[in-house]
Amino acid sequence: MNFVAEADAQSQGTRAGDGRPLIALRAISKVFSNGTLALKDMSLDVGRGEFLSLLGPSGCGKSTALRIIAGLGEPTSGTIDWPTAEYDTAGHPHPEIGFVFQEPTLMPWATVFSNVWLPLRLKGVSKSAARDEVIETLRMVGLEAFARAYPRELSGGMKMRVSIARALVTKPKLLLMDEPFAALDEITRFKLNNDLLELWERFGWTVIFVTHSVFESVYLSERIVVMAARPGRVYTDLRIDAPYPRHDDFRTSTVYNDNCRRVSEALHEAMGERTH
Amino acid sequence: MSAIDAGKIRSADEENDRLVPQSAGEGIANRAARLAIPAAMLILLVVAWQIYVTVAHVPHYILPSPVRIAQAFVTDWPILGRALLVTLKTTFLALGIALVSGVALAILMAQSKWIELALFPYAVILQVTPIVAIAPLILIYTSTTGEALLICAWLVAFFPVLSNTAQGLHSTDHNLLNLFELYGASRWQTLIHLRLPNALPYFLAGLRIAGGLALIAAVVAEFAAGTAGEDSGLAFRLIEAQHRLNIPRLFAALVLLSLTGVLIFAATSLLSHLLLRNWHESAVRREN
Numbered sequence: 001m002n003f004v005a006e007a008d009a010q011s012q013g014t015r016a017g018d019g020r021p022l023i024a025l026r027a028i029s030k031v032f033s034n035g036t037l038a039l040k041d042m043s044l045d046v047g048r049g050e051f052l053s054l055l056g057p058s059g060c061g062k063s064t065a066l067r068i069i070a071g072l073g074e075p076t077s078g079t080i081d082w083p084t085a086e087y088d089t090a091g092h093p094h095p096e097i098g099f100v101f102q103e104p105t106l107m108p109w110a111t112v113f114s115n116v117w118l119p120l121r122l123k124g125v126s127k128s129a130a131r132d133e134v135i136e137t138l139r140m141v142g143l144e145a146f147a148r149a150y151p152r153e154l155s156g157g158m159k160m161r162v163s164i165a166r167a168l169v170t171k172p173k174l175l176l177m178d179e180p181f182a183a184l185d186e187i188t189r190f191k192l193n194n195d196l197l198e199l200w201e202r203f204g205w206t207v208i209f210v211t212h213s214v215f216e217s218v219y220l221s222e223r224i225v226v227m228a229a230r231p232g233r234v235y236t237d238l239r240i241d242a243p244y245p246r247h248d249d250f251r252t253s254t255v256y257n258d259n260c261r262r263v264s265e266a267l268h269e270a271m272g273e274r275t276h
Numbered sequence: 277m278s279a280i281d282a283g284k285i286r287s288a289d290e291e292n293d294r295l296v297p298q299s300a301g302e303g304i305a306n307r308a309a310r311l312a313i314p315a316a317m318l319i320l321l322v323v324a325w326q327i328y329v330t331v332a333h334v335p336h337y338i339l340p341s342p343v344r345i346a347q348a349f350v351t352d353w354p355i356l357g358r359a360l361l362v363t364l365k366t367t368f369l370a371l372g373i374a375l376v377s378g379v380a381l382a383i384l385m386a387q388s389k390w391i392e393l394a395l396f397p398y399a400v401i402l403q404v405t406p407i408v409a410i411a412p413l414i415l416i417y418t419s420t421t422g423e424a425l426l427i428c429a430w431l432v433a434f435f436p437v438l439s440n441t442a443q444g445l446h447s448t449d450h451n452l453l454n455l456f457e458l459y460g461a462s463r464w465q466t467l468i469h470l471r472l473p474n475a476l477p478y479f480l481a482g483l484r485i486a487g488g489l490a491l492i493a494a495v496v497a498e499f500a501a502g503t504a505g506e507d508s509g510l511a512f513r514l515i516e517a518q519h520r521l522n523i524p525r526l527f528a529a530l531v532l533l534s535l536t537g538v539l540i541f542a543a544t545s546l547l548s549h550l551l552l553r554n555w556h557e558s559a560v561r562r563e564n
Contacts, residue, residue: 072458
């Protein structure tokens with residue numbers, strides 16, 4: 001096996017216990033049925049407990065990569081390896097994933113409780129058995145008072161919180177987020193950024209966060225993978241060396257600004273390369 | 277006019293602002309107005325009709341007065357009542373079968389593109405061919421006229437249920453489908469917890485159309501079949517009354533048909549309202 005990326009000590013992630021990555025993507029390519037090369041030769045190791053952002057312009061394949069990691073759609077070529085996950089008897093890994101979409105993607109006919117209960121329900125957990133877990137997860141996102149509300153009664157930010165609670169209720173090891181806050185106003189987005197970081201520090205899941213915002217990715221991540229478009233590919237892999245916990249004062253700090261400039265330049269190079 | 281507009285605005289408010297409980301007095305006054313205005317209009321119309329017929333000496337075999345029609349109702353009730361029962365039985369049986377078969381076929385078609393490709397064109401052909409044109413053929417193939425009428429009414433009521441439910445099953449949010457896939461939901465779980473609830477509003481829209489169509493088809497098919505005797509429904513009594521120039525009875529039968537149609541529409545609308553309103557009602561409960 002080729003562990004070139006792993007030799008890079010930085011990409012190991014500070015929390016990775018035994019040095020093995022949680023996910024290892026090897027030369028992943030994806031061609032859509034209309035012939036579009038969405039992703040070309042993507043290799044990436046994600047360390048356990050890492051907060052990693054995939055940053056890039058639209059069409060760079062960042063969402064495609066996330067979906068492939070989630071198991072929604074097979075890569076056209078390349079392999080995905082879960083070195084530390086448990087495998088079932090059929091040889092399929094059980095990566096324990098939570099997924100948050102760009103839209104809240106809630107069932108409008110179901111209450112907040114039922115929406116969060118859904119992942120457990122699909123595993124055969126009854127309502128009464130799931131109750132404590134669902135309420136506890138709702139408390140984590142600050143919505144325990146809204147368990148009986150329907151999605152249409154909630155604001156955009158609250159719906160997104162429900163969506164996050166639904167992703168967390170199964171206690172996943174890996175949280176995949178596909179531009180989850182892109183449609184929210186700035187105040188709500190900052191608040192949710194802070195809450196997400198707080199939960200991440202508390203529970204130590206691995207997060208892969210897809211975004212097109214330089215500022216959001218620098219604020220949140222330990223590591224930013226900048227991607228380029230046409231064909232979608234990894235352009236560069238940057239580390240954000242700023243200690244956690246990060247709070248609102250981090251947004252105005254010099255470290256933050258310097259990093260934003262650095263990431264911004266990398267993104268522009270990635271986009272500029274396309275036009276030449 | 278303005279009162280009707282006010283009614284519309286009120287119901288729009290209801291949609292947007294369920295969290296704010298309406299004061300009871302305002303609600304009752306509004307509801308009363310919504311009932312009183314059409315009722316007053318109806319009374320006005322009937323009175324004008326009566327006055328016109330009396331003053332202009334219109335013969336009852338051309339246009340009977342409301343009073344004469346009411347008399348026909350009373351005297352002919354044994355005939356009309358039995359006919360109404362026959363028509364109602366055909367309508368509701370056909371509607372019931374249409375609901376079950378329409379939903380079942382829609383679910384079947386949602387399982388695979390191939391099944392849909394194989395079946396849907398024939399459902400469309402059955403729908404677009406005028407029922408009056410198929411009725412004679414159906415009459416040949418069935419042993420009783422009642423069966424033929426049932427099949428005709430079913431054919432007409434079936435399509436809106438099928439196409440609406442199929443549309444609802446198809447228009448499930450892609451991300452939600454992905455989510456179910458991610459959590460390893462079985463086909464059955466996806467159907468029960470996602471596709472069917474998603475299709476419910478579409479199905480109910482189909483039901484409201486199918487309810488009215490079932491009645492219309494039951495009447496049209498009876499015109500085409502021309503039944504007589506014990507089994508005859510309102511449509512036959514209507515034609516019979518025309519042939520005998522018993523115009524008051526014709527009007528009475530017509531009124532019965534209209535009333536039945538209105539009641540079916542009201543019932544299906546109420547059912548739809550009750551089922552869909554549930555999605556929002558917990559808001560009110562939460563506030564209390």
